């Protein structure tokens with residue numbers, strides 16, 4: 001029997017878990033698992049916010065992808081530039097072409113700041129290590145004024161991150177004894193401050209207690225970098241001294257360039273089987289897809305297990321019965337050593353969580369143990 005070829009594009013949380021689980025399941029003479037990543041580095045993005053607030057060093061958030069992969073996984077460091085479903089090939093920037101029997105696209109979301117005029121000049125963010133380091137310097141230099149926290153557009157990864165950042169700003173300037181000189185104004189594109197409705201009252205209470213002003217139905221239309229204002233589609237204009245805005249996101253460029261994406265570049269993917277709608281031998285995983293869940297490491301983690309099971313079934317001629325149920329689990333750090341956790345799926349919304357030390361500790365522990373438990377697929 002010919003060796004089956006599985007190619008995984010993207011060495012983030014989702015791609016790494018799938019590759020490791022398949023390499024554990026199959027002997028090399030049964031299946032060859034190749035993972036392609038353009039940097040060869042694995043980055044733990046939930047730590048970016050702590051870089052911005054001076055509590056984590058960037059080097060603790062980056063590891064060599066090779067060290068996180070089982071020996072049997074072949075790592076190719078290169079950029080995928082075209083996917084050819086008809087020929088079952090992936091083309092890399094350096095001219096190499098990889099054949100596949102099953103392909104997993106786990107390329108994450110792309111930040112596209114240039115899509116909002118004025119963004120690059122005016123806004124800060126913590127959605128990349130570079131962005132977090134620049135924000136750290138801006139916060140260090142900030143002596144007082146109005147900080148506006150918002151998102152350029154939806155969807156964006158980690159929906160709780162902007163409100164978590166507002167809480168972290170309050171905590172940071174309180175510790176610096178500058179809080180009375182800093183106004184924090186949170187602008188939400190939705191009808192509430194927090195994306196998940198059952199959790200919204202908890203976040204509203206935190207905002208009220210810590211004097212974080214909020215405005216809902218504020219969908220950013222433009223930034224006036226001279227006047228230092230942000231204007232919404234709804235017609236409101238808000239001034240800022242420091243603008244913290246999550247940049248616009250799109251799906252992966254290679255997906256768009258290969259004609260596989262929707263209008264936002266997201267990969268149309270069945271929300272249960274995680275097979276792409278146009279090509280059942282191609283799976284969509286994590287942030288790069290249009291699966292209707294929070295773009296989160298937790299979702300990518302749970303989806304990766306379903307995809308590994310489905311590919312194992314395909315390769316062994318069994319019916320693929322694994323289904324993703326929309327499960328997401330996440331922690332939110334509210335400052336002052338308090339946090340909340342949320343767990344939900346397609347059928348079950350989150351139960352309003354109590355705010356407390358336990359969930360803050362949960363987040364701190366996860367930040368440490370991530371490297372040992374998650375990429376390996378052990379949990």
Ligand SMILES: Cc1cc2nc3c(=O)[nH]c(=O)nc-3n(C[C@H](O)[C@H](O)[C@H](O)COP(=O)(O)OP(=O)(O)OC[C@H]3O[C@@H](n4cnc5c(N)ncnc54)[C@H](O)[C@@H]3O)c2cc1C
Nearest residue numbers: 010012013014038045046080107108158286287296297298
């Ligand atoms: C500030 C912040 C805080 C967050 N907090 C949380 C949290 O608390 N909890 C949570 O669950 N999630 C959180 N997330 C979201 C989480 O990090 C992502 O959802 C998760 O990393 C998505 O995993 P992925 O495998 O889909 O993509 P990614 O982890 O983004 O990996 C994509 C990989 O693809 C590679 N790649 C891209 N293009 C190419 C190409 N053309 N060729 C080859 N390789 C390519 C990249 O180098 C990268 O390694 C947070 C994100 C941010 C930014």
